[in-house]
Amino acid sequence: MITQYLKTIIFVCLLLCFSALSGYAQEEIYERHIQVSMRVMGHEVLLSAGDSSSRVLPIEKEEDRYGLGFESELQFKPEVLVVTIDSAVKKTGIASSYIVEVEECVSGKVVYSYEIGGSVKQDLVPCVNRMLPKACYRIFFTIVEPNNLLHSFYEPPVESPKNALLEAKGVNYLAFGIPGLALLLLIGLFLYSQKNKPKAKHDPNLTSIGAYQFNKKSMELSFKGEIIELSSKEADLLKLLLNYVNSTVEREHILKTIWGDEGSYIGRTLDVFISKLRKRLEADTSVKIVNVRGIGYKLILKG
Structure with missing residues (x-):
């Protein structure tokens, strides 16, 4: 019969395993929501530029920012871009403060950027009346502060430098966590078997x-x-x-x-x-x- 000690070990292992899987799943869902939100943002940008037929290219994540690319060249006024992106952000609820950077595809130079919310007292939106010429652009979106309600719902784990290094090397920390829990369970079973192992009888002779x-x-x-x-x-x-x-x-x-x-x-x-x-x-x-x-x-x- 399994002792209370062994039952406790099994329960703790299952609880930790469930917690790890749950946290990982929540993080994945949160990331997918951002990806979908970025595509919504890209679609709105194309419509504001008068383009209803071009595609939004796959979203690319570079460190802590998300990249929007477009199938065709586009031309836009900064003030329209600011309003369009802000509308998409509020619709999807992905951030309460953020930074937008517009780069030329060929040179990689930032031709326009601004910041909404954050620690500044007012939004930093320069040069809103200058028209950007028709060209190939990539828009990079950085979340400075997530939306509190959305963030509390998904509760993505805070990424430590160690986890960031593992992810950069393509290592899934969950792949290490579950075997570790299994090892803990095996150790518990071994200790239990040793505890209940029949002891050699003492020879009185x-x-x-x-x-x-x-x-x-x-x-x-x-x-x-x-x-x-x-x-x-x-x-x-x-x-x-x-x-x-x-x-x-x-x-x-x-x-x-x-x-x-x-x-x-x-x-x-x-x-x-x-x-x-x-x-x-x-x-x-x-x-x-x-x-x-x-x-x-x-x-x-x-x-």
């Missing part, structure tokens, strides 16, 4: 002695993959010393526990088995079996 592992049942010591088999007496003696690790075990107690009443010779036998265990454990210097003179033996584990 295994005991650590420094770097060694002592299996009481099989009477084996293991050290870095090497298996050392112990005799039953060696194993019993080691178990007894482990029960009193870092404490002295009296000699008489060891003899009685391991050998019982097997005769007086077993005293020397104990010393032999202690020597054997020391040999078995010598690879780890943190493990020592020391002789406490006149009392017995002590298994010392350092650290």
Whole structure:
């Protein structure tokens, strides 16, 4: 059963994914609205110039401005152009302040420009009575301040320098966002699976002695993959010393526990088995079996 933790991760991932898709869709819709509005503006400019048959060429976006091109040459008075474009802007609602620049197609020189709204106290519209001769012109439209109502409806994301750089290189940041969310989800699933993974059962027969592992049942010591088999007496003696690790075990107690009443010779036998265990454990210097003179033996584990 999926835990509440995993449900939360999935919910957050889905929410972020929906938010990214929604923001991207809103930005696309906003951009398309501007493109349509520019075509409306171009159509109105042609009509004001007395041309009802020529086409408006595809809208071109150069950095932060939109370019209007026309199939035929045209002639116009600046004052008529100002009124025509302002009417189209108000009709489409794309901007509350803007800049218009008219360039010659061949030279690329700006032959006329003006600004409406913005931070200036009044509109900057120069030379309105001078007729521009018939020629090929391109009109560039820059939105200085979007229409507040329209902008709040579409809420296009504020473009950061980083996103601008990605877009300039043809990189769709959404293509990175969704895989990132998927990766986050996979990490959550992995953590969940690890959390609920059956843990290996602890073997009560295994005991650590420094770097060694002592299996009481099989009477084996293991050290870095090497298996050392112990005799039953060696194993019993080691178990007894482990029960009193870092404490002295009296000699008489060891003899009685391991050998019982097997005769007086077993005293020397104990010393032999202690020597054997020391040999078995010598690879780890943190493990020592020391002789406490006149009392017995002590298994010392350092650290």
